[in-house]
Amino acid sequence: MNRTWSAWMLFVLSGFAMAAPAPTYYGARRSDVSKPVIANAVMSGAGNFNADWRFHRFETPPQRQRVEEVAESAWESVTLPHTARIEPRIVNDQWQGLAVYRKQFAADPAWRGKQVWLRFDGAMNIARVQFNGRDVATHLGGYLPFVVDLTRRMRTDAANEVVVWLDNRDSAITGPKPLEVLDFNTYGGLYRDVSLVVKEPLHITDEIMEGRPAGGGVFVTYPQVTREKAEIAVQTHVRNKARSASKFRVLQTLLDEGHVVASIASAEISLRAGADIESRSNLLVDRPQLWSPRSPHLYELVTVIEAGGRAMDGRRTRIGIRHIELSKGEFRINGEQMYLRGVNRHQEYPYVGYALSRRAEFRDAKRIKEAGFDFVRLSHYPQSPDFMAAADELGLVLLDSILGWQFYNSDPAFERQVLQTCRDLVRRDRNHPSVIAWECSLNETQMPVELVRKFHAVVRQEYPGPQGISAGWQNDSYDIYLQARQHRIEHYEPPDRPYLVSEYGDWEYYALNAGFRQHEWTNLLQAERSSRQLLGDGEARLLQQAANIQEAHNDNFTTPAFTDAYWAMFDYNRGYADDLEASGIMSIDRVAKFSYHFFRSQRDAAERSSAYESGPGVFIASYWQPQSSTRIRVFGNVDEVELFLNGVRVGRQRPDADRVSGNLRHAPFTFVLPRFTPGTLDAVGYIDGRAVARHEVQTPEAVERLLLEFDTAGVCLDTERTDLIFARARVVDRNGTTVPVSGREVEFVASGAVQVVGPTRLVMEAGVASALLRVSPSRANAVVGASSSGLNVQQPLGDGCSPSRR
Secondary structure (H helix, E strand, O other), X not given: OOHHHHHHHHHHHHHHHHOOOOOEEOXXXXXXXXXXXXXXXXXXXXXXXXXXXXXXXXXXXXXXXXXXXXXXXXXXXXXXOOOOOOOOOOOOOOOOOEEEEEEEEOOOHHHOOXXXXXXXXXXXXXXXXXXXXXXXXXXXXXXXXXXXXXXXXXXXXXXXXXXXXXXXXXXXXXXXXXXXXXXXXXXXXXXXXXEEEEEOOEEEOOHHHHOOOOOOOEEEEEEEEOXXXXXXXXXXXXXXXXXXXXXXXXXXXXXXXXXXXXXXEOOOXXXXXXXXXXXXXXXXXXXXXXXXXOEEOOEXXXXXXXXXXXXXXXXXXXXXXXXXXXXXOEEEEOOEEOOEEEEEOOOOEOOOEOOOXXXXXXXXXXXXXXXXXXXXXXXXXXXXXXXXXXXXXXXXXXXXXXXXXXXXOOOHHHHHHHHHHHHHHHXXXXXXXXXXXEEOOOOOOOOOXXXXXXXXXHHHHHOOOOOOOEEEOOOOOOXXXXXXXXXXXXXXXXXXXXXXXXXXXXXXXXXXXXXXXXXXXXXXXXXHXXXXXXXXXXXXXXXXXXXXXXXXXXHHOOOOOXXXXXXXXXXXXXXXXXXXXXXXXXXOOOOEOHHHHHHHOOOOOOOOOOOOOOXXXXXXXXXXXXXXXXXXXXXXXXXXXXXXXXXXXXXXXXXOOOOOOOOOOOOOEEEEOOOOOOOEEEEEEEEOOEEEEEEEEEOOOOOOEEEEEEEOOOOOOOXXXXXXXXXXXXXXXXXXXXXXXXXXXXXXXXXXXXXXXXXXXXXXXXXXXXXEEEEOOOOOOOEEEEXXXXXXXXXXXXXXXXXXXX
16 A cells, blocks of 8 residues: 555545544444444535424415415424324324425535535425425425435525425325325325535535436445455446546545455546546455344445545445345355345334434334344335434345335336336445345236336346346246235245245234134134234233234245245334224334234344344243133243243243144243132243243232333434434332233323423323333433323433333
8 A cells, every 4th residue: 555545545534534424323232332324424515404494284285386475474493304294193084285395594605616416315205396496306206315406506695495395195106006095104294314415526426316227326236255255346426517627536445343444546537527437446355244134244335536635525335245145945145045034114103104213213123123033024115214224234134115005007107107216216225235135016016017027127227237136026027026925825836936925924814814723713703813903902812913923924934935024013004094003013102012022032042132132032921810811822932941830830841833833943832721820920941951031920910100111222312313212101010010901091291302292191002101202312301201090200311222210
C-alpha cells in the first residue's frame, strides 16, 4: 500500500466517515448493544428529513388540490413516520381518501451547484409531489421508494417548500383488490423515512432514481465464496453532472468491526460532462467470516469517489458474504444444507398501522428470531428497510415480495406497474444478505403464463447470475414453487423444482379441510377447532391452536420442501372483516400465545446467540387452574422432561411419539394427571442426563395488585428518534402469578416525554392489557401509570435496554 493510498485510507476511516450519519446501535442484548445497523447510508448531505412536517387529512376530497385552500388552523404538526389516521385496535373502517403533507426549509448556500434529491421510502399509495409551487413527480404504489430531483428548482436565497399529496384509495393499476374485500389493511400517510440528499456534481447515483437494470448505486455480488477465500464484486455507478470532464478514482474498503480487511482503488477514470460509468472492482478476502442464519456476520463496505485530492461522494453498504444453492429440492448456504423453519409477517402495529419506528421494526425481527424461526416470508408486499437491516443482523432469511393478493387486471398499465415494482424491489434490496429469493408473483392470483415469464425475466435482468432466484405460487417458470398447505391438500403433485410451503396452519383448519384428526373433534364448534384464537380466548382454545400448528408443521416434513412458513407471526387487521385475524402466535400487541413456545422449542438447544434469547428451554402450556386440562403439554428442546406437582414427581419421560409428532425436531412431552390439584407444576428439562432448563406454573389465586412493565424486547429505546414500545399492565396474585382474566378494564396515563397512542382505556386479555407508547428521544420526565378497579401503579420510563417491572 503506497503513501497516497495510506493517507486516503486514514482520511476515509476517520474524518470523512464521521461526516456520515452516525451508526445506529440496536440493543439486541438485554444489557448491551448489538452491531451497527448501517444499510446503504449516504455519506454526504443533510440526511434525515422526518421532522417539522405539517399534515392535513381531507374528510371529503377537495375539488382542487391547493394547500392555500386549507385553513391555517387545520394543519397538524407531525414527525415522520406518520400514519394518516390513528385507527382503533380493530380496524373496521380504515380511512381512505386524500391527505397532504407540507414542509418548508432553508437551503444551505453551500448547496449551490450541487445535486439535491428527496428520497421517500414509503408513501401510500399514489403520491403527487410539488416543489416550490410546481409539480415535480407522481409515483404509483405505496411500498417502494422513489426519488425526486429538486436541483433545478432549489432556492438558496428564500425558503423552499415541499408539498406531498397522497391518495390511498383503491387503485386498479397498483392493486391489490379493493380494501373492503382485502385480507389485510394498507393504511396511509408518509409512513416511512424521508431523506434529503445533497451530492457533488460528480457522485454515486441512486439505484431507484437511475432505473438501470442491474445498475445504479452500489451493487455487490460474490463470484466465489469458500471458507478459505471469497471474491467480492463491487459495481459502482458514477455520474458526472459537472459542466466539464472529471477525473477520479473509485476506492473500495471492506471493514470488519472497524478493521480494514481488504481495499482496492480503481485506475483513474476520465468522465466527460453529463456522462456516467459503471466502475467495477473485485476485493479478495482470505478466511472470510461467512453470513448464515446461525452466524450472521456482517462487513461494512465503504465506497468513496476521490477526485483532485477530495472525497466527492461516499456510501456505506452493509454486506454479508454468502453463497446460496438450491438443487434437487435442497437448500444450502455456504455448502451447508439447512431446513429453514419460517413464518409470514404482516408489518402493522395497532393504531399506527405501518408507521413503525425503526427500533419497533428491529424488535419484530428479534421476536421472530427468538420464536425459533430462521425464515420470514414478507407477505404480501415490500416491507421496511429497517426490518430488512434487522434481518441481516439477526440472521433471518427472507423471501422478498411485491404487492399482490387475489387480483389481476388485464389493463397494460397494471402489467407495467407490477413489473416495475419487481424491478424496484430487487434494486432496493439486492445487497441484503438476508434475501434469498424474489417473490415477483401476484399471490393466489391466476396470472397469465406470459406475465409469469416476464416476472422471472425481470428478476434475472435485475440480479444476473445463479443468485438471482425467482419464486412464485404457480409451478412454471419460477425457480422456486410456493404452495400453501391448504392448496396442497386439495391438489398436490410432486414439484419439479425447489418447493416452499408458503403458508400453513390457518386456513386448512378454519375451512376444516386439514384431515388427520378433525373426526375426533365432534364435540368442538368450528371456532373452537380453528387456529384463529385470540390471546383472551382461553386456555383450551390456545392449546387447540398449538395442536393444529404441531400437526401441520409435522406434516410439512412429508413434502420435499426446504422451508415452511406458518401463517402468521402476529395477529392483524383485515379490510373485509370486522375482527382480528387471530392465527398469530403473538397477539397484535406482541404478547406470546402457547403456540409461540411450541415454535421456540423447535430450535436446537445447541444453537445459541448473544443477540437474542436462545439455548435450552421448557414451557408448561397451562394456566393450571380448575378448568385446565389434566393432559399437561410441555414444549422443550431437551431429551427428557420431569414433571412435579407440589414437589411430588409425576413422571419423567421422553418426547411424544405419534403420527403428529414423529417428524418434528423436538416433539412435545405430554403428561396425564388423574385430577386437578391446585398448586405448583414444575417441569425440569434434561440433556444427556443433566438438568438444563426449568419452568414453573402456579395456580392463580385472587387478584392482589397491578404490575407495570415496559416491553422493549430488550432493545434499548432510541435516543435519536421517536420510538414506539408497549406498556403492559398485569394483574397478579399474592405470589406474583399472573391471573389470566379477560375483559377487565385498565386506564393508562402518561406524562413527560411519552404519550399513549390510541385509546387510554383498554381491556385485558389473559391478565394483561397493552398500551402503545410513543417515546421522544429525550425521555425527559417520562412517567406512565395504570389503574384498574382500585389498583394503581406508576413508574418512570428507563432506557428500555431490559424490561422494567414494578
